[in-house]
Amino acid sequence: MNKTILAAILVTVAMLGFTYASIEMAGGLDKFLSGGDWVNMLAILGAVVLVAATTFVVTKYIRQMQNDTVGGKLADENWDGIGEYKNEAPFGWALIYFGTIIWAIWYFLAGYPVNSYSQIGEYNEDTQVHDKKFEAEFAGILKDPEKLNEMGESIFIVQCAPCHGLTADGMGGKAADLHTRISEASVKHVINNGANYLKTSFPGGMPPMLLQDPAQIDAVAKYVANGFKADDVAGKEAFTAGTCNTCHGENGEGMPMVAPKLNAMDADMVAAVLKDGKKGAIGTMPAFTNLTEVQHKAVDAYVASLSKK
Amino acid sequence: MFHWLEKRPFFFAVAVFVVIAFAGLIEILPNFAQASRPIIGAKPYSTLELTGRLVYIKNNCNACHSQLIRPFKSETDRYGHYSMSGEYAYDRPFLWGSKRTGPDLMRVGNYRTTDWHENHMMNPPEVVPGSIMPQYPWLFKNVADLDTAYAEQLVIQKVFAVPYNTELPTADGSKVTVKLADTLEGARAEALEDAKVVAADMKNQDVKDAIAAGNVPEIVALIAYLNRLK
Amino acid sequence: MENRPLEYDYTVAKLFMYNAIFVGLAGMLAGVVLAWQMAFPQFNYVLGMDLAEYTNFGRLRAIHTDSVIYGFVLSAIWSTWYYVGQRVLKVSMAESKFLMFIGKAHFWIYIAASLIIVVSMQLGITSSKEYSEFEWPIDAGIVILWVLWGISIFGLIGIRREKALYISIWYYIATFLAVAMLHIFNNAEIPTYFLTGGIGNWYHSVSMYAGTNDALVQWWFGHNAVAFVLTTPIVAMSYYFLPKESGQAVYSYKLSLLAFWGLMFVYLWAGGHHLLFSTVPDWMQTMGSVFSVVLILPSWGSAINMMLTMKGEWQQVASSPLIKFMVMASTFYMFSTLEGPIQAIKSVNALAHFTDWIVGHVHDGALGWVGFMVIAALYHMAPRMFKREIYSKSLMTTQFWIQTLGVILYFTSMWIAGITQGMMWRAHDEFGNLAYSFIDTVTVLHPYYTIRAIGGTLYLVGMAMFAYNMYKTMTSSRVVEESELQNATPMGA
Numbered sequence A: 001m002n003k004t005i006l007a008a009i010l011v012t013v014a015m016l017g018f019t020y021a022s023i024e025m026a027g028g029l030d031k032f033l034s035g036g037d038w039v040n041m042l043a044i045l046g047a048v049v050l051v052a053a054t055t056f057v058v059t060k061y062i063r064q065m066q067n068d069t070v071g072g073k074l075a076d077e078n079w080d081g082i083g084e085y086k087n088e089a090p091f092g093w094a095l096i097y098f099g100t101i102i103w104a105i106w107y108f109l110a111g112y113p114v115n116s117y118s119q120i121g122e123y124n125e126d127t128q129v130h131d132k133k134f135e136a137e138f139a140g141i142l143k144d145p146e147k148l149n150e151m152g153e154s155i156f157i158v159q160c161a162p163c164h165g166l167t168a169d170g171m172g173g174k175a176a177d178l179h180t181r182i183s184e185a186s187v188k189h190v191i192n193n194g195a196n197y198l199k200t201s202f203p204g205g206m207p208p209m210l211l212q213d214p215a216q217i218d219a220v221a222k223y224v225a226n227g228f229k230a231d232d233v234a235g236k237e238a239f240t241a242g243t244c245n246t247c248h249g250e251n252g253e254g255m256p257m258v259a260p261k262l263n264a265m266d267a268d269m270v271a272a273v274l275k276d277g278k279k280g281a282i283g284t285m286p287a288f289t290n291l292t293e294v295q296h297k298a299v300d301a302y303v304a305s306l307s308k309k
Numbered sequence B: 001m002f003h004w005l006e007k008r009p010f011f012f013a014v015a016v017f018v019v020i021a022f023a024g025l026i027e028i029l030p031n032f033a034q035a036s037r038p039i040i041g042a043k044p045y046s047t048l049e050l051t052g053r054l055v056y057i058k059n060n061c062n063a064c065h066s067q068l069i070r071p072f073k074s075e076t077d078r079y080g081h082y083s084m085s086g087e088y089a090y091d092r093p094f095l096w097g098s099k100r101t102g103p104d105l106m107r108v109g110n111y112r113t114t115d116w117h118e119n120h121m122m123n124p125p126e127v128v129p130g131s132i133m134p135q136y137p138w139l140f141k142n143v144a145d146l147d148t149a150y151a152e153q154l155v156i157q158k159v160f161a162v163p164y165n166t167e168l169p170t171a172d173g174s175k176v177t178v179k180l181a182d183t184l185e186g187a188r189a190e191a192l193e194d195a196k197v198v199a200a201d202m203k204n205q206d207v208k209d210a211i212a213a214g215n216v217p218e219i220v221a222l223i224a225y226l227n228r229l230k
Numbered sequence C: 001m002e003n004r005p006l007e008y009d010y011t012v013a014k015l016f017m018y019n020a021i022f023v024g025l026a027g028m029l030a031g032v033v034l035a036w037q038m039a040f041p042q043f044n045y046v047l048g049m050d051l052a053e054y055t056n057f058g059r060l061r062a063i064h065t066d067s068v069i070y071g072f073v074l075s076a077i078w079s080t081w082y083y084v085g086q087r088v089l090k091v092s093m094a095e096s097k098f099l100m101f102i103g104k105a106h107f108w109i110y111i112a113a114s115l116i117i118v119v120s121m122q123l124g125i126t127s128s129k130e131y132s133e134f135e136w137p138i139d140a141g142i143v144i145l146w147v148l149w150g151i152s153i154f155g156l157i158g159i160r161r162e163k164a165l166y167i168s169i170w171y172y173i174a175t176f177l178a179v180a181m182l183h184i185f186n187n188a189e190i191p192t193y194f195l196t197g198g199i200g201n202w203y204h205s206v207s208m209y210a211g212t213n214d215a216l217v218q219w220w221f222g223h224n225a226v227a228f229v230l231t232t233p234i235v236a237m238s239y240y241f242l243p244k245e246s247g248q249a250v251y252s253y254k255l256s257l258l259a260f261w262g263l264m265f266v267y268l269w270a271g272g273h274h275l276l277f278s279t280v281p282d283w284m285q286t287m288g289s290v291f292s293v294v295l296i297l298p299s300w301g302s303a304i305n306m307m308l309t310m311k312g313e314w315q316q317v318a319s320s321p322l323i324k325f326m327v328m329a330s331t332f333y334m335f336s337t338l339e340g341p342i343q344a345i346k347s348v349n350a351l352a353h354f355t356d357w358i359v360g361h362v363h364d365g366a367l368g369w370v371g372f373m374v375i376a377a378l379y380h381m382a383p384r385m386f387k388r389e390i391y392s393k394s395l396m397t398t399q400f401w402i403q404t405l406g407v408i409l410y411f412t413s414m415w416i417a418g419i420t421q422g423m424m425w426r427a428h429d430e431f432g433n434l435a436y437s438f439i440d441t442v443t444v445l446h447p448y449y450t451i452r453a454i455g456g457t458l459y460l461v462g463m464a465m466f467a468y469n470m471y472k473t474m475t476s477s478r479v480v481e482e483s484e485l486q487n488a489t490p491m492g493a
């Protein structure tokens, strides 16, 4: 075989091999194609055509440089010594050229209006297909805690980890550490400032200054943050003194529609935070409005499962 | 014919011009005739927000961030509702960008907050490990240029009839009014008030000092702008 | 036609040549810094945190694009214009004091404008529009510059001896007309200072168009700025320098003709491919897609014409690095004008838009096609301007291979990065939710960003070799006779 053609084949194979290997590294071609995303397939195909077509057309002309001879009639004019042949334009080129022009005119006058393409229409269709497919596949997921948790984790990594960190530790205080229910600082902050963020779930809110004695505040903060240890008598006393128990229950178990659970993270609390957002001692978490019902439940379950106390 | 043209530079140039101007005539001119129509819920930028927008432009954030959510499931999942033309009616210039080295910011106000931006702009990799976004410490020190934003507001109100001080409908049926002060002093004072609300959620001492002294740091204006992207 | 010797005057061409080499180095250095910044963000603070405001990616990016396009390439275009124009019109600049004055004014006003642009970009004075970042005072200056160039073109044509216009001249005229039109419409803006009786910055302005309309005008401009700064004048160069250097006649006049008028007509329609799936009307997007595909043919027409001009001349390709640059340039021209249309197909663009694949495409064109063609043009002109041979042929050959390797590393890494990133953005997990957070799609690109930075650095090294070779050619290589300068450029070892 001719060296040039061999080189062309080598270049093409190397380019495509390199691309394939790299995509494998990022998760594997199968993974990207298995979702039935034909956009991915088309892009890959386009890339293959691009490399192959250019390499082989250029090779064709390089072969002509190597083996052919020029000829033809020269035009009369010449500019600074440059002449022009009166050669015809290459036939294949001219044919495809006029073909594409006719195709463009046809497409614009007939093809496009008949198809009546609408990008928003296409979006609506795609979304419907997508939703139907997964709804059917996971119809029973709410009754399968393990799967639900798995789904929650997957969502968490994409939606929540940017603030809470992959391990949900809150990234050094930039967002809440989701493994523990609550920190001392947060309890103090709420006692001093009150809180009225989770309006949908706890419409009454919590008034500030229920306790004013710093010692009592300290005691409650420790008591709550440490998970309501029964032997912490001072804490328990202060908790009652502040009337905290009237809303949050004797051991911080919370009351629906009145006040959140304080002794452990539960799915209801997560749901409340996602619905209204939450402003606290360390910062503000925005509400998450673009999750579906099932996605909501899945994250709620996952986050609740993280909490150790 | 072509040989004839090639010997007559004037006609040659005219011919070239006609051929190249043709597309513009058909694609662009029809749009000149139409004013941009705002969608219900779109509202003009306040002085502080517009100042922030100028900070965004000044630092070329649009080199890495788009503000255009395309109608694909994957994009609406990630960023929210796809973009609609009427949402951009008050954007001069448009800031769609052409490269997403960082994420789209069209609706970032929905899912990021003041304190998050504060931490992030000061040191992105600390907040988002692996981030390649540069740090922007100088935004916490530079004083924002409210005056230029105010001048721009006056001009767009006068020339393009941008509805300041007008009741505008919103999507949920309520009304909003974006105020535009009569005087430069008034505009500065209003922007400072808005800035105080933003700065209340911030911890940076330089920012607090500047606000106390009656100045608005660039970061505060920028965050006001980012918060309003919804 | 009578062939009496004519003493051409290259004063202005030389000035633009110096600037092209200098800004080429500076602008690509900025590109290399950008590339390293994307791989290792610490490079945002190379000059320390205090200066990071001026050295960070955002500020530097516009400096890179504007300086390579409007500093390096445009200077080279003008250098070749003031060289090729005289020769194919058969008239010397020395014959007209007036045109000489215009040419010099053109150069010096351009230098002044360039300096103001660099300073203003550093200070963050920008209107944000890609490739048209300048505020109104600079826009006005650009209009003056452009008028001066126009006077120079039509002035020289007016006193020409060669009746028919050579192909290169067609392309220069098209460049002039199109950019004039685009610049004026895209920069329709209202200065805010004067209308408000002096509030705020005096140089600030606000666009006449809002939102979607603004985007439409911007990309009508942006696409065609690429077409008429990074394509048509480079085609003009290829039609002159390749036949001249090789001594071969242009393969086909008909092919030139069809390619030229096709390009003129079709290019302007294709701008919609920058706005696919945006909020501009569907039909305009469709136009953009469809005409991009048609555009392959007139683009390839010129490239094929170049390739066929070298038919049977392999020994020249093999022995001359200068011709290698031009043949490689035509190859990359074909590559990028096939890649562009593929990226303009709607569903491919759905994946490619916003990713590094676009940046890869840009640099296939910019480094492989524009860069190589410009380098070849300057190498060809220098010995004729300075009456000295090229200082070193082996240095030129080394430069060619280093830069070719640089381009290959650049575009393969960006193509893979872009496709990977595009696929990850789209990916859904087994539950139908997004599979990756945004930052996952950033960190995965680190190796490719590093490879690109290495490729870019190699290209810059090649540029430095080029600058050195040119410097030596201008100052100290062997003096040659007019008779040695007919076709193949004389080169020292």
Ligand code: HEM
Residues within 6 Å of the ligand: B098, C130, C226, C230, C231, C270, C273, C274, C292, C293, C295, C296, C299, C333, C336, C337, C338, C339, C340, C341, C343, C344, C349, C352, C353, C354, C358, C361, C362, C364, C365, C366, C369, C370
């Ligand atoms: C047939 C010819 C070409 C077509 C149809 C074409 C098409 C395209 C497309 C579809 C994009 C991407 C738009 C997006 O999704 O953001 C693009 C971007 C670009 N192309 Fe081409 N291209 C062609 C030739 C070239 C050549 C020869 C160059 C020379 C350097 C070039 C320079 C650019 C540049 C600089 C951009 C980036 C614009 C931006 O900032 O977004 N193109 N082109």
Ligand code: HEM
Residues within 6 Å of the ligand: B063, B098, B099, B101, C028, C029, C031, C032, C034, C035, C038, C061, C064, C065, C068, C069, C073, C356, C358, C359, C362, C363, C366, C367, C370, C371, C453, C455, C456, C457, C459, C460
């Ligand atoms: C040493 C060579 C070069 C290197 C390392 C380099 C590097 C870069 C980098 C890192 C970017 C930013 C990409 C991003 O935002 O993701 C960029 C953008 C760009 N460069 Fe270069 N560059 C080089 C030479 C050139 C040349 C010679 C030209 C033009 C003639 C050019 C034209 C551009 C353009 C038009 C863009 C904007 C692309 C877009 O917005 O899509 N570059 N370059």
Ligand SMILES: [Ca+2]
Residues within 6 Å of the ligand: B098, B099, C130
């Ligand atoms: Ca771009």
Ligand SMILES: [Ca+2]
Residues within 6 Å of the ligand: C127, C132, C133, C134, C135, C136, C139, C186, C187, C189
């Ligand atoms: Ca401008």
Ligand SMILES: [Cu+2]
Residues within 6 Å of the ligand: C222, C223, C224, C226, C270, C271, C273, C274
């Ligand atoms: Cu384009």
